[in-house]
Amino acid sequence: MASLRIHDCVIIGAGPAGSAAAIEMARAGRDVLVLDRGEFPRFRIGESFLPRTKRAFRRLGVLDKCLALPHARKVGVEITMGDWRYGPQYFFFRDVFGDGDKETFNMARIHLDQMLMESAREAGAEVRTSCAVHGIERMEDGDVRLVTDSGPVHARWLIDASGQATTIGRERSQRRFHSFLRNVAYFEHFENVIRPSGRGANCFGLVIADEGWFWMIPLDATRTSVGFVASEALHTSLDIPADQRLQWAIDRTPVLRERMASAIGPDRNRTISDFTYRCDPFSGPGHFLIGDAAAFLDPVWSTGLTLGLLGAEQAAGSVIRMSNGSSPATERARHNAWTTRITNRAFRLVEGFYDPGFRDLLFSPRRTKQLERAFVTLLAGEIDRVPFGVATRCLALGALVTIQRHRPIAARVRPFKMCLASADGVDSQ
Numbered sequence: 493m494a495s496l497r498i499h500d501c502v503i504i505g506a507g508p509a510g511s512a513a514a515i516e517m518a519r520a521g522r523d524v525l526v527l528d529r530g531e532f533p534r535f536r537i538g539e540s541f542l543p544r545t546k547r548a549f550r551r552l553g554v555l556d557k558c559l560a561l562p563h564a565r566k567v568g569v570e571i572t573m574g575d576w577r578y579g580p581q582y583f584f585f586r587d588v589f590g591d592g593d594k595e596t597f598n599m600a601r602i603h604l605d606q607m608l609m610e611s612a613r614e615a616g617a618e619v620r621t622s623c624a625v626h627g628i629e630r631m632e633d634g635d636v637r638l639v640t641d642s643g644p645v646h647a648r649w650l651i652d653a654s655g656q657a658t659t660i661g662r663e664r665s666q667r668r669f670h671s672f673l674r675n676v677a678y679f680e681h682f683e684n685v686i687r688p689s690g691r692g693a694n695c696f697g698l699v700i701a702d703e704g705w706f707w708m709i710p711l712d713a714t715r716t717s718v719g720f721v722a723s724e725a726l727h728t729s730l731d732i733p734a735d736q737r738l739q740w741a742i743d744r745t746p747v748l749r750e751r752m753a754s755a756i757g758p759d760r761n762r763t764i765s766d767f768t769y770r771c772d773p774f775s776g777p778g779h780f781l782i783g784d785a786a787a788f789l790d791p792v793w794s795t796g797l798t799l800g801l802l803g804a805e806q807a808a809g810s811v812i813r814m815s816n817g818s819s820p821a822t823e824r825a826r827h828n829a830w831t832t833r834i835t836n837r838a839f840r841l842v843e844g845f846y847d848p849g850f851r852d853l854l855f856s857p858r859r860t861k862q863l864e865r866a867f868v869t870l871l872a873g874e875i876d877r878v879p880f881g882v883a884t885r886c887l888a889l890g891a892l893v894t895i896q897r898h899r900p901i902a903a904r905v906r907p908f909k910m911c912l913a914s915a916d917g918v919d920s921q
């Protein structure tokens with residue numbers, strides 16, 4: 493009987509995290525096999541990228557390929573209350589501390605993910621699509637065996653990049669959900685959405701209501717991705733089908749009604765669960781977890797791809813170093829510590845958005861420029877190497893948020909409540 497080929501690394505999932513890890517390792521001459529149960533090109537949500545994501549694309553050598561695909565420029569974030577109260581607030585990446593990128597782009601994932609998967613192939617990785625992993629028979633350092641649609645697979649190391657399927661997290665019951673970040677997202681692509689002009693031109697649109705928030709992401713010259721992220725409470729209490737809830741929310745929100753007055757798009761929306769979780773420990777005997785397979789974070793600050801690409805770089809580096817003699821225990825400890833640190837930072841950033849004290853400061857006309865710049869630096873995705881000055885300013889910002897919660901130093905914002913608003917107009921609040 494012919495003996496089974498032993499790959500240096502097998503990766504579950506050819507999404508951005510899996511493909512990026514494959515590119516890194518294949519370019520370093522490692523024998524990499526990527527298995528994905530889906531067929532490409534395929535739809536995925538998660539279309540707005542941070543300046544740090546752009547740098548990760550550049551490092552992978554795929555930035556020019558990205559920019560050759562349909563995309564839209566992104567220079568910052570425009571934040572508004574759903575009925576325009578307090579006026580739009582702007583945060584621009586040009587204010588980022590340090591020499592990181594000062595702008596980035598958005599793009600439909602159908603293009604990006606296909607390009608990344610093909611780039612992994614071009615780099616020398618073997619990629620099998622329509623090939624699901626059904627089970628893990630063995631997972632020890634240097635000896636991993638999987639049961640797959642294309643038969644048994646044998647490798648020295650396993651990287652789980654299976655996204656929200658969290659193959660290892662589920663198998664080992666490691667997935668822990670966040671106590672309150674349990675949202676549901678309703679979304680679609682539209683033509684003819686009015687885009688902000690003036691200061692807001694080329695900004696990611698974030699529109700806040702008490703019951704959730706909207707994203708408005710220009711994807712290319714004409715198409716805009718619009719989504720509504722609803723709290724679990726709203727999701728479970730609404731008595732209308734899930735695939736009509738985006739329109740329901742738009743009808744009750746003046747900013748969306750105005751910008752989508754002539755929008756053309758499907759009658760029904762897509763839906764995805766948006767529950768924040770983490771699957772730590774992020775590595776163990778024979779394996780590493782990256783991307784959404786490691787942790788998923790509420791997408792308000794568009795951190796998903798940044799975390800996935802940076803995690804891929806870390807895990808690929810570990811596999812390469814182990815094949816050069818580094819000890820598995822050292823690499824495991826390194827990956828766990830790195831992923832824990834980055835995930836904790838990103839979690840704090842997202843938890844802040846849901847803190848009423850933070851929202852008060854967000855809409856305050858008396859924002860401190862230096863603190864704002866530190867916040868924008870994190871918003872740009874510069875969370876893997878936070879300069880000392882940014883870290884101390886962010887600590888100061890955190891302290892102000894705590895003070896604001898207990899003894900207001902800025903006016904309290906009155907949230908816009910869409911449930912008090914009718915589809916024809918806004919009831920008095």
Ligand SMILES: Cc1cc2nc3c(=O)[nH]c(=O)nc-3n(C[C@H](O)[C@H](O)[C@H](O)COP(=O)(O)OP(=O)(O)OC[C@H]3O[C@@H](n4cnc5c(N)ncnc54)[C@H](O)[C@@H]3O)c2cc1C
Nearest residue numbers: 505507508509528529538540625654655783784791796797
């Ligand atoms: C509503 C919403 C909005 C978002 N917005 C943004 C945003 O604006 N910006 C941003 O950066 N991020 C955003 N994200 C997050 C982003 O989409 C994810 O972080 C990103 O897709 C993770 O990439 P990944 O490679 O880890 O996983 P995925 O892209 O999900 O890829 C995982 C792959 O694994 C494959 N797979 C799963 N199980 C198996 C199996 N058993 N066998 C074989 N293959 C398998 C799947 O087919 C899939 O192709 C958003 C997420 C949500 C839910």
